[in-house]
Amino acid sequence: MITLGIESSCDDTSVALVKDGIEVLASLVSSQIEIHRRFGGVVPEVASRKHLEAILPLLNEAMTAARCEFKDIDQIAVTAGPGLLGPLLIGLSTAKALAWQLKVPMIPVNHIEAHLTASFLAAGRKPEFPYLGLIVSGGNSNLVYVTGPRQFKCLAQTLDDAPGELFDKVARHLNLGYPGGPVIQKTGEGGDPKRYRLPRPMAGKGYVFSFSGLKTAVMRIVEQEGDRLNMADLCASLQQAVADSFAEKVEMALNETRARKLVMAGGVAANRPLREKMQQLADAHKAELLLPTIHLCTDNAAMIAAHGYFTADTAPANSLEVNAVASWEMGGPHNF
Amino acid sequence: MKYLFIDASENSTFAQTGNAAGFRSQVFATDRNFAARITNICDEMLQNADMTFADLDLLAVCTGPGSLTGLRVAAAFLRTAAMLANKPLVGISIFDWSLQTLIEKNISGQVRLVMPTLIDKAFSINADLPDLNHSQPELIERTTAGAQPDTYGIRFSYPGVTSLQPEPAALHNLINLKRHSPARSLPEILNVLPLYVIPSQAERKFKEAS
Numbered sequence: 001m002i003t004l005g006i007e008s009s010c011d012d013t014s015v016a017l018v019k020d021g022i023e024v025l026a027s028l029v030s031s032q033i034e035i036h037r038r039f040g041g042v043v044p045e046v047a048s049r050k051h052l053e054a055i056l057p058l059l060n061e062a063m064t065a066a067r068c069e070f071k072d073i074d075q076i077a078v079t080a081g082p083g084l085l086g087p088l089l090i091g092l093s094t095a096k097a098l099a100w101q102l103k104v105p106m107i108p109v110n111h112i113e114a115h116l117t118a119s120f121l122a123a124g125r126k127p128e129f130p131y132l133g134l135i136v137s138g139g140n141s142n143l144v145y146v147t148g149p150r151q152f153k154c155l156a157q158t159l160d161d162a163p164g165e166l167f168d169k170v171a172r173h174l175n176l177g178y179p180g181g182p183v184i185q186k187t188g189e190g191g192d193p194k195r196y197r198l199p200r201p202m203a204g205k206g207y208v209f210s211f212s213g214l215k216t217a218v219m220r221i222v223e224q225e226g227d228r229l230n231m232a233d234l235c236a237s238l239q240q241a242v243a244d245s246f247a248e249k250v251e252m253a254l255n256e257t258r259a260r261k262l263v264m265a266g267g268v269a270a271n272r273p274l275r276e277k278m279q280q281l282a283d284a285h286k287a288e289l290l291l292p293t294i295h296l297c298t299d300n301a302a303m304i305a306a307h308g309y310f311t312a313d314t315a316p317a318n319s320l321e322v323n324a325v326a327s328w329e330m331g332g333p334h335n336f
Numbered sequence: 337m338k339y340l341f342i343d344a345s346e347n348s349t350f351a352q353t354g355n356a357a358g359f360r361s362q363v364f365a366t367d368r369n370f371a372a373r374i375t376n377i378c379d380e381m382l383q384n385a386d387m388t389f390a391d392l393d394l395l396a397v398c399t400g401p402g403s404l405t406g407l408r409v410a411a412a413f414l415r416t417a418a419m420l421a422n423k424p425l426v427g428i429s430i431f432d433w434s435l436q437t438l439i440e441k442n443i444s445g446q447v448r449l450v451m452p453t454l455i456d457k458a459f460s461i462n463a464d465l466p467d468l469n470h471s472q473p474e475l476i477e478r479t480t481a482g483a484q485p486d487t488y489g490i491r492f493s494y495p496g497v498t499s500l501q502p503e504p505a506a507l508h509n510l511i512n513l514k515r516h517s518p519a520r521s522l523p524e525i526l527n528v529l530p531l532y533v534i535p536s537q538a539e540r541k542f543k544e545a546s
Contacts, residue, residue: 045404048404048405048408049408052408052411052412053526055412056415056416056419056522056525056526057522057526059416060522070420085405086404086405086408089371089405089408089409089412090408090409090412092371093371093374093408093409093410093412093413093416094412094413094416096371096374096375096413097412097413097414097415097416097417097420098416098420100375100378100417101389101416101417101420101421102420320375320376321372321373321375321376322372323369323371323372324371
């Protein structure tokens with residue numbers, strides 16, 4: 001069964017074709033990073049315009065790359081939320097036109113849930129339950145216990161910034177560029193992660209994340225150190241603080257749930273120090289760690305197609321009447 | 337020639353089907369649910385006109401000015417449908433539709449059309465009827481809208497401005513006029529975008545700063 005996936009929740013337009021939920025036939029992404037870089041962040045109105053320009057050429061390119069014809073498509077999975085409303089609507093409207101014309105089912109997909117499925121897709125496996133999922137991205141930091149398709153128990157969320165947001169803000173403050181995650185990782189290469197003492201926010205305070213204090217702490221160090229500031233050490237220390245903060249909560253959850261699988265997903269899952277820390281943790285608990293490939297860490301339609309395939313049974317019968325939603329809890333009902 | 341037209345530039349959605357015998361229009365109170373209802377609207381319009389999608393010779397979409405989200409949803413939907421079914425697509429701007437309305441009211445000579453957009457602003461164009469060609473839209477202060485004679489306000493009343501409602505019969509005739517130059521290939525279809533996009537606040541700030 002071939003699922004066409006469409007993703008446009010933020011600044012990446014993506015189209016993919018996935019066979020039986022595990023085999024990626026084509027996965028293309030048109031990134032708007034260069035356009036938004038000059039604004040220091042994503043401008044929703046500009047993003048919507050660019051999605052509209054990119055989506056049909058990308059769709060045709062993906063069909064060619066997968067050597068498929070439109071008649072080969074069995075179903076369409078599309079991100080319906082959460083995300084930026086204007087951009088989401090471009091993907092959703094395109095998917096609706098396709099489903100309407102091809103007379104195939106359309107599955108509205110929760111983008112955050114799909115990030116977790118990306119880790120299984122990377123391994124060429126279907127999702128295996130239960131597992132502990134950690135989603136770390138520009139807009140999310142969620143720790144969830146997953147017991148079945150679209151069945152989540154939320155264990156921890158952030159009180160304020162998401163880690164990607166923290167990296168973006170710090171990178172902007174340090175004039176390192178955008179997006180923050182990759183430039184902070186690059187700058188921190190070879191740096192001493194113990195050089196600067198940064199807090200581990202919410203340590204010992206149960207299932208809760210907080211990152212805005214880290215941003216303030218970084219800014220204070222920049223001010224105190226002045227010309228003596230070692231940028232590589234600062235970036236390495238920041239990444240270590242983020243990794244330690246996540247590790248404490250994940251370890252609690254591993255002990256509590258006795259989960260034997262740990263899945264990390266989202267754009268910040270590409271961060272090397274965080275990946276290494278999670279691997280150490282998984283090894284110590286004899287758990288299997290599933291990580292997406294770098295391509296599948298960031299927003300992509302392959303994960304949308306795969307998640308749509310495995311959650312098709314949960315899609316509402318009248319899915320063509322679904323609207324896009326800016327906020328959509330993981331496992332929450334489709335909006336009507 | 338059978339066609340389906342969608343205008344999502346306002347809170348309510350205007351749809352029209354037409355053929356050689358005439359046209360049928362309907363307004364749907366969609367508000368913010370246009371994206372949720374778009375397939376139902378198309379199905380209902382086709383059903384009421386006793387047509388199927390396969391029967392259509394042409395698709396037409398409103399290209400603005402108006403609600404950017406609504407315009408984009410309609411454009412994304414109809415462009416995809418046109419590409420997939422290999423049907424031609426025409427873009428109809430509200431300026432062209434309004435000028436055609438004036439022509440059918442036997443108004444000729446120089447006219448100015450204004451249409452509200454951002455708070456306190458309006459788009460303004462000039463034309464010399466019965467020629468449908470018009471000047472590039474300019475953003476003007478709304479308070480200056482009535483400063484010139486022969487000014488018509490599209491769906492808009494203001495002192496010194498004659499209010500004008502674009503009419504379905506004029507749209508029907510305009511689509512028939514434009515059927516000879518539709519977008520057929522994908523690159524052409526991609527050009528049928530909302531034409532009257534106002535720069536975002538971030539873009540305006542960036543332009544000012546640089």
